[in-house]
Amino acid sequence: xxxxxxxxxxxxxxxxxxxxxxxxxxxxxxxxxxxxxxxxxxxxxxxxxxxxxxxxxxxxxxxxxxxxxxxxxxxxxxxxxxxxxxxxxxxxxxxxxx
Amino acid sequence: xxxxxxxxxxxxxxxxxxxxxxxxxxxxxxxxxxxxxxxxxxxxxxxxxxxxxxxxxxxxxxxxxxxxxxxxxxxxxxxxxxxxxxxxxxxxxxxxxxxxxxxxxxxxxxxxxxxxxxxxxxxxxxxxxxxxxxxxxxxxxxxxxxxxxxxxxxxxxxxxxxxxxxxxxxxxxxxxxxxxxxxxxxxxxxxxxxxxxxxxxxxxxxxxxxxxxxxxxxxxxxxxxxxxxxxxxxxxxxxxxxxxxxxxxxxxxxxxxxxxxxxxxxxxxxxxxxxxxxxxxxxxxxxxxxxxxxxxxxxxxxxxxxxxxxxxxxxxxxxxxxxxxxxxxxxxxxxxxxxxxxxxxxxxxxxxxxxxxxxxxxxxxxxxxxxxxxxxxxxxxxxxxxxxxxxxxxxxxxxxxxxxxxxxxxxxxxxxxxxxxxxxxxxxxxxxxxxxxxxxxxxxxxxxxxxxxxxxxxxxxx
Numbered sequence: 001x002x003x004x005x006x007x008x009x010x011x012x013x014x015x016x017x018x019x020x021x022x023x024x025x026x027x028x029x030x031x032x033x034x035x036x037x038x039x040x041x042x043x044x045x046x047x048x049x050x051x052x053x054x055x056x057x058x059x060x061x062x063x064x065x066x067x068x069x070x071x072x073x074x075x076x077x078x079x080x081x082x083x084x085x086x087x088x089x090x091x092x093x094x095x096x097x098x
Numbered sequence: 099x100x101x102x103x104x105x106x107x108x109x110x111x112x113x114x115x116x117x118x119x120x121x122x123x124x125x126x127x128x129x130x131x132x133x134x135x136x137x138x139x140x141x142x143x144x145x146x147x148x149x150x151x152x153x154x155x156x157x158x159x160x161x162x163x164x165x166x167x168x169x170x171x172x173x174x175x176x177x178x179x180x181x182x183x184x185x186x187x188x189x190x191x192x193x194x195x196x197x198x199x200x201x202x203x204x205x206x207x208x209x210x211x212x213x214x215x216x217x218x219x220x221x222x223x224x225x226x227x228x229x230x231x232x233x234x235x236x237x238x239x240x241x242x243x244x245x246x247x248x249x250x251x252x253x254x255x256x257x258x259x260x261x262x263x264x265x266x267x268x269x270x271x272x273x274x275x276x277x278x279x280x281x282x283x284x285x286x287x288x289x290x291x292x293x294x295x296x297x298x299x300x301x302x303x304x305x306x307x308x309x310x311x312x313x314x315x316x317x318x319x320x321x322x323x324x325x326x327x328x329x330x331x332x333x334x335x336x337x338x339x340x341x342x343x344x345x346x347x348x349x350x351x352x353x354x355x356x357x358x359x360x361x362x363x364x365x366x367x368x369x370x371x372x373x374x375x376x377x378x379x380x381x382x383x384x385x386x387x388x389x390x391x392x393x394x395x396x397x398x399x400x401x402x403x404x405x406x407x408x409x410x411x412x413x414x415x416x417x418x419x420x421x422x423x424x425x426x427x428x429x430x431x432x433x434x435x436x437x438x439x440x441x442x443x444x445x446x447x448x449x450x451x452x453x454x455x456x457x458x459x460x461x462x463x464x465x466x467x468x469x470x471x472x473x474x475x476x477x478x479x480x481x482x483x484x485x486x487x488x489x490x491x492x493x494x495x496x497x498x499x500x501x502x503x504x505x506x507x508x509x510x511x512x513x514x515x516x517x518x519x520x521x522x523x524x525x526x527x528x529x530x531x532x533x534x535x536x537x538x539x540x541x542x543x544x545x546x547x548x549x550x551x552x553x554x555x556x557x558x559x560x
Binding site for chain 1: 111112115116118119120122123124125128129131132135136138139142143146147149151152153154155157158160161162164165166168169170172173175177180183184187188190191193194195197198200201202204205208215310311314317318321322324325326327328329330331332333334335336337338339340341342343344346347350435437442443444445447448451452454456457458459460462
């Protein structure tokens, strides 16, 4: 692998970590539970790697491993986004005084 | 051409993920954040499905169907079970990372394409992935009370645990230097799986908020390692966002308990700490729900402090009825939320939001503490250690130094509690013996219900 790629990946990692720190520090403590389920769904982007392995037909073993990984990631994506939305729907402001 | 298109979807997905978390900063924009997340995920998945390497879509389709079939019911769990669901999803995230790492190792091993860089990244991915997998399963088991929630300890526990991890890392380093050694990879997998279980065994229920956050961070980092293995910058970005989120939450949780990571992970907090069990007989004043209702009607300002006991008793809806009764009488009613109340960060907020209590009535510890001396009644519902004044002054107490909600400064305190049994840490709570504290014994839901009944029976005028 080209050495250049390692360095650019490390740069991406470093920058994304700082962006993450900045953005997440702004999240209200009210929403820390939805935050965790949302980041969980987002990090299930690992499905991208799993899809390639499940679809490559490299060997039976790797297809099985990839298939299980796709199923696990898909579970996280679906349940993560759905439950985050379900929780967020519940947060409402005080109704204006009548 | 197709490669460029895939990369373009990845680029857009990364931007959408960042926006998604940005919009989560406020309840008003938060749901837009979910939409952005879904959009990013869809783009990335479609972009990947275009990849020419994929020759067979059958298994992908089957797996995706299984995932949807599992994921939809998992999103319907009652909100009191959200910590378990979260731990379970960390486990799935770790599992996916571990499996992809294993598959990549096998493929490159077959083709003789293992480089030191690739192997090193795989080792990291596999260790983090598998330890997150078993560790989170254990955490979910403890939260669901399938596994005993009390800390399980044995002699030399820390030496054994760290020893296993050291062997796994040592084997990893060896494998990185010589990627074609056959014994090292299976050993690393087994040790990581075992280490995950052993790491969580000594952790007690009340430390779960920190541990879940830490596992969240590990799950994110395992996705980052996967990104390095697959040379995929989207994975690195999304994993880093998840990892930093978990890290921030763990830091907040540790600060809220005045403890360090090492102490949480290796301290086995909540073991028998009978050391200073005071033998002097102290008396607490008990009160009936009617007494509590009467006291509340004389108040102008009430602060409710919820804790895990409220979640266990599913009392949040009764708490809302109380909130309605008080607000209708013109009594100011606020909620004081300690960061570690419950079993995961933000647990209490979600439960109270479910009961339709407006979020502007939910205040953080630091914002409400200055108001407590002017509060007429502080009502503690199923919280214990987070309101123990010993944390402020008793240097011998295991929770000394932990920031607490200063309910003892309120003019009157009512604590709803199942019995006089001490909380998870086995620490006696001196709050219960104060002159201005009343104890209402019983199941939180039952007691709250009776108080509400007594209040509504008295008519709605002052």
